[in-house]
Amino acid sequence: MMNQVMTGTLPDETVIGRVLAGDTALFEILIRRYNPGLYKIARGFGFSHHDAEDLLQETHVAAYQHLAQFGGRAAYKTWLSKIMVHKCSYQVRHGHRRHEQPADLLHETLQPTLMSTGNPQPEAVALNRELAAIIEHSIQQIPLPYRSVFILREIEGFSVADTAAIAGISPTNVKVRLNRAKALLQKEIEQVYSRPEIYSFNLVYCDAIVHGCMERIRALGAPPDGAVS
Secondary structure, X not given: OOOHHHHHHOOHHHHXXXXXXXXXXXXXXXXXXXXXXXXXXHHHOOOOHHHHHHHHHHHHHHHHHOHHHOOOOOOHHHHHHXXXXXXXXXXXXXXXXXXXXXXXXXXXXXXXXXXXXXXXXXXXXXHHHHHHHHHHHHHHHOOHHHHHHHHHHHHOOOOHHXXXXXXXXXXXXXXXXXXXXXXXXXXXXXXXXXXXXXXXXOHHHHHHHHHHHHHHHHHHOOOOOOOOO
């Protein structure tokens, strides 16, 4: 497993430069660093946990294949998220999506979060489950154009400019869609449940995703040039 200190301290630009220079194993740093955010984007699009895992792998591998094209004009996180949104949108348009039963979604999304808070009282656990179920259900009721902007801005914390770049719309449209998305959610939900808990990414899944990505990357060899697909 990649050294955790290294994972947290090497800037993206340094990692990318070293990967392009042939130190392919360091790409694992970028996979681990951005898995949680990409996972939230995929779940926000309505994909099941397992489909989200597949999309994470496809996104990281696509980023690796076209890493030489990353010019640094935007942050790597923004560039990577744009690839993820493109892949999610393609899958939605073509109907390649498995829908989960609410109980499955609730279990996979909330259990890691609840377990990470120590030893909460049963009443608190029940309340957290109820609140999370309400907010996740409410988010899924928002039409996708508004929901995707809400996920990027309010859950992932992207700026208006970065959200516009990722979604392929104008900054003005970002503001309009975000306001519309907020209007469709109950105000009390936004006030009582913290944004980082929504679609939380269980790090127990991270090793499997990293392993799958790195196996495919090692088979590819050095990052080639070419347009992201």
